[in-house]
Amino acid sequence: MDNADSFINAKTTIYGILGHPLSHTLSPIMQNSWFQNQNINSVYLTFDIIPNKLEKAIEGFKTLKIQGLNVTLPHKRAIMRFLDEVDPLAKKIGAVNTLKFEDKELKAINTDALGAKKALEEVGFSLSEKNLLILGAGGASRALICAFSEELNKIIIANRTLLNGIELVKDLRNVIKPSIDAIPLKFKPLEQELPNIDILINTTPVGMYPNIKKSPISSDLLYEDLFVFDIVYNPLETQLIKDAKKKGCRTLGGLDMLINQGAIAFEWWTGIFPNINVMKEKLKRHLEM
Ligand SMILES: NC(=O)c1ccc[n+]([C@@H]2O[C@H](COP(=O)([O-])OP(=O)(O)OC[C@H]3O[C@@H](n4cnc5c(N)ncnc54)[C@H](OP(=O)(O)O)[C@@H]3O)[C@@H](O)[C@H]2O)c1
Numbered sequence: 001m002d003n004a005d006s007f008i009n010a011k012t013t014i015y016g017i018l019g020h021p022l023s024h025t026l027s028p029i030m031q032n033s034w035f036q037n038q039n040i041n042s043v044y045l046t047f048d049i050i051p052n053k054l055e056k057a058i059e060g061f062k063t064l065k066i067q068g069l070n071v072t073l074p075h076k077r078a079i080m081r082f083l084d085e086v087d088p089l090a091k092k093i094g095a096v097n098t099l100k101f102e103d104k105e106l107k108a109i110n111t112d113a114l115g116a117k118k119a120l121e122e123v124g125f126s127l128s129e130k131n132l133l134i135l136g137a138g139g140a141s142r143a144l145i146c147a148f149s150e151e152l153n154k155i156i157i158a159n160r161t162l163l164n165g166i167e168l169v170k171d172l173r174n175v176i177k178p179s180i181d182a183i184p185l186k187f188k189p190l191e192q193e194l195p196n197i198d199i200l201i202n203t204t205p206v207g208m209y210p211n212i213k214k215s216p217i218s219s220d221l222l223y224e225d226l227f228v229f230d231i232v233y234n235p236l237e238t239q240l241i242k243d244a245k246k247k248g249c250r251t252l253g254g255l256d257m258l259i260n261q262g263a264i265a266f267e268w269w270t271g272i273f274p275n276i277n278v279m280k281e282k283l284k285r286h287l288e289m
Contacts, residue, residue: 008043014064015269016045018057018079019072024234026283027070030262033282034274042067051078058082062101068269069099070262071108076139083108092175093146095139098265109268112140113147115261116231122260123252125227127151131196133158135185135216136203137165140231142172144201149176156193157182160204190221202230207238219243227251233258236287255283 015035017027031044049057051074058079061069071079076095080086083096084105090096096108120127128151134141137159145155145168155178159165165182173180183189185204194200206216212235222228228244233254244251259276267273 009041011041013042013067014045015042015068016047016066017070017072018047018049018075020048020050020074022046022048022072025072026258026286027262029283029286030259030279031070031266033279034263034266037275037278038270038272040270049075051075054078055082058106062106065101067101068265070265071097071099073139080108082106089113089147093143095143097261098268100269109265110143111261111264111268112257113143114264115259116144116229116257117147118260118264119252119256120229122256123250125199125250125252127199129153130198132156132199132201133190133193133197134201134203135159135206137161137168137182138203140203142168144203144231145172145176145180149178152178154178154196155180156197158185158190158193160185185216187218187221190217194221194223194226197226199227199229202228202232202238202240205232207235207240208232209234213239215239215243219247222247222249224248230254231257234287236284255280255287259283 017025028044028046035042054075076097080096085107086096087109090108090110093110096110098109098111100107127148130152131154132152133156135158137157157165157168162184169180169182202216204216207214222244224247227250229252230238230240231254232238236253236255241251241253259279263274263276
């Protein structure tokens with residue numbers, strides 16, 4: 001594509017993100033940069049769709065020949081009844097986050113958990129035979145447990161509402177290999193479990209902007225041998241990550257997961273895995289502004 005063609009024209013194909021609300025999404029920055037860098041004549045837009053307009057929106061996307069979509073809250077589960085093909089991991093998770101319109105069919109995968117897995121691989125952390133304590137029992141927790149379960153030895157879910165943690169355990173116990181249990185997100189039960197844990201993952205929104213001084217657990221519970229992964233990416237370094245670094249723990253923030261889930265979606269659409277290091281610097285600058 002030469003310069004004259006690098007503007008939107010009759011051949012430009014359309015991708016986007018579907019969710020509600022969408023005011024804070026970083027996906028358009030990522031995907032549009034990658035399309036430009038790869039000289040692909042496509043644009044990535046936001047589609048803020050309220051839940052009761054979802055079906056109509058999908059008809060519209062098909063009519064307009066939209067090529068692919070990321071899907072975020074609140075549509076990740078609800079959209080599944082409109083799909084023709086869902087990959088096995090997304091089926092197990094019970095939620096999708098990336099769609100592709102191909103051969104008149106609507107196909108879907110879940111790249112959230114794959115992004116988290118890739119981010120851990122990049123920092124050299126192996127999940128093999130490890131014991132995981134995961135804070136939160138929502139969509140992200142379920143996705144990560146499903147994607148990591150083949151490799152793990154044991155999983156403990158610590159959740160504010162114990163009943164929700166127990167429900168998730170009941171749901172997953174027969175479909176995953178490792179032992180799985182739920183505890184309340186409180187000091188004493190955490191203190192009891194943490195000495196046998198290799199990796200602690202936070203999937204609650206505690207510590208997210210603007211409540212950046214909060215941490216989901218007391219720093220007294222952290223110890224040097226623990227690997228601490230917080231999937232919150234705004235701020236770039238959460239209070240939990242700060243506390244963990246002070247204790248000498250190896251850590252990982254949520255930005256790497258976010259970029260990798262986007263990169264895996266881009267690769268599924270275009271066949272090209274984009275440059276994630278340049279993107280990391282770009283989004284860091286954006287989030288620090
Ligand atoms: N880095 C990434 O790429 C990435 C990707 C996906 C999500 N995320 C982040 O992950 C977080 C969770 O997303 P989700 O989709 O799993 O949300 P979700 O389905 O709403 O689940 C939220 C979980 O956090 C718990 N929680 C909420 N507020 C809490 C509080 N004040 N104290 C303790 N626990 C609390 C909830 O517990 P109850 O059961 O008690 O309500 C629930 O278990 C969000 O901050 C999101 O931005 C990051």
